Amino acid sequence: MDLIQSIREAGIVGAGGAGFPTHVKLASKAEYVILNGAECEPLLRVDQQLIVKFAEQIIEGLEKVAELVEAKKVYIGIKAKHKEEALFLKEKLKGNSIVELFELDDFYPAGDEQALVNEVTKRVVPEAGIPLKVGCIVTNVETVLNIMESLSGKAVTHTYLTITGKVSKPITLKLPIGITYREAVEIAGIKDTRGLVFIDGGPMMGKIKTNFDEPITKTTKGIIVLDEDHYLIRKKSMSTTMALKQSKAACLQCRMCTELCPRYLLGHNMQPHLMMRMSNYDHDNLNKAETASLCCECSVCELYACPAGLSPRLINIHYKQKLSEKGKRYAPSKVTFETLTSRDYRKIPVKRLIVKLGLKEYDVKAPMEEVEYFPQRVKISLKQHIGAPSVPVVEVGQRVSQGELIGEIPEKAMGARVHSSISGVVKEISNYIEIESI
Known part of the structure; x- marks a missing residue:
């Protein structure tokens, strides 16, 4: 079986982002492959530990990916502040003419793939483009590890994630896909979730969740538990309606949201202050709003740049949605x-950002531990990736084994396969497949 086929059959998607199907991404040719080990989101600790624990497998996986896409060079991007990890990798890479370590500054968002491409190659991905436009393929640490696992016939059934914040035991674990967030945080010492909410992902781009009984997915990389009245939770809970009202009342057009915007600094025509201006004075003129489509929703403008504490990110999202509804797409000039x-x-210095977010007390290690967790039930989403939801290939009452295919890619659609993370009996099928352990 060739590499692309094994990746497709294993249901591998980008483990550190939106979940782009990996078999689609690696079907192209590229000059460079870049491993994104930057992990620029504060408090997350997955990649920096995986890259050491499984260094040999990851390096071998990168070599196989490079051969597949005919890349002439592979770069492993990690932050220079991880000195022990960097020294370890340099030792492992001695004599390797294909794979090279690239040490990054400690800034946010170093892990944004367009920022990473520029750091490593000095090339700029075009507006509304992808790294392939400048000869690069960017992949995640856990994704490469999953690629190596697929060569042994292992499907993606578990995910690595950091559980941190207001927990007694910050920890990084490998857990079955489909267990609840509640089960995950219990392992970190939380028995009572009253008065608590959590962020799925990092504090900047992650989404606030209030229902601890939702299931984790292939792309869950972090659970940050905080008090429901924490500054960050209140800030990220703001509605678009409130953001628009605050903009009209307080935006001074100081341009700080634009001056610190990572995409603007790459030379893109992303100017959040103009979206703020338009929301105040020319609200319905979508012809002036098309640059909002370039927003990567990194939250720099909202959580760091604005001196008035306004939310340009929400304004951008507001106009992105309106543009999408009208079928308008941005055309680079x-x-x-x-x-x-x-x-x-x-x-943006990460240490300063952590203080700004009110997270300094939670900026601690979350060591990786081997925990064997056997859930009684899992609820596995049929859409854990960009593209079309998977189509169920099992029936209620059917017995399945761990790793067995339960969701297939729809014909002539982009998507990813879904597999059972436990052995059990299928209890319900909807947008999810619920499986009870036996």
Whole structure:
């Protein structure tokens, strides 16, 4: 079986982002492959530990990916502050002419794939484009590990994630896909979730969740538990209606949201202050709003840049949705782009960002532990990826084994397969497949 086929059959998607199907991404040719080990979101500790624990498998996986896409070079991007990990990798890479370590500064968002491409290659991904446009393929640490597992016939049934925040035992674990967030946080010492909410992912781009009984997915990389009245939770809970009202009342057009916008600094025409201005004075003129489509929703404008504590991110999302409803797509005005000369001086220091977010007390280690967890029931989503939801290939009452296919990619659609994370009996099928252990 060839590599692409094994990746497809294993249901591998990007483990650190939106879940782009990996067999689709690696069907192209590229000059460079970049391993995204930056893990720029504060408090998350998955990649920096995986890259050491499974260094040999990951390096071998990168070599196989490079051969597949005919890349001439592979770069492993990790932050220079991880000195022990960097020294360890340098030792492992001695004599390797294909794979090279690239040490990154400690800034946010170093893990944004467009920022990472520029750091490593000095190339700028075009507006509304992907790294492949400049000869690069960016992949995640756990994704490469899953690729190596697929060569042994193992499907994606578990995910690595950091559980941190207001927990007694910050920890990084490998857990079955489909267990609840409640089960996960109990392992970290939380028995009573009253008065608590959590962020699925990092504090900047992660989504607030209030229902601890929802299931984790292939792309769950972090659970950050916080008090429901924490500053960050209140800020991220703001409605679009409130954001629009605050903008009209308090936006001074100081341009700080634009001056610190990572995409603007790459030379893109992403100017959040103009969206704020339009929301105040020309609300319905979508012809002036098309650049909102370039927003990557990194939250720099909302959680770091704005001196008035406003939410340009929500304004951008508001106009992105309106543009989508009207079928309007942004058309880049040029082909090549250059970073602003000020970019190097406007990178967001992560330590300063952590203080700004009110998370300093939670900036602690979350060591990886081997925990054998056998859930009584899992609820596995048929859509854990970009593209079409998977189609069930099992029936209620059917017995399935761990790793068995339960959801197939629809014909002529982009998607990813879904497999059972436990052995059991199928109890219910909807947008999820519920399986009870036997």
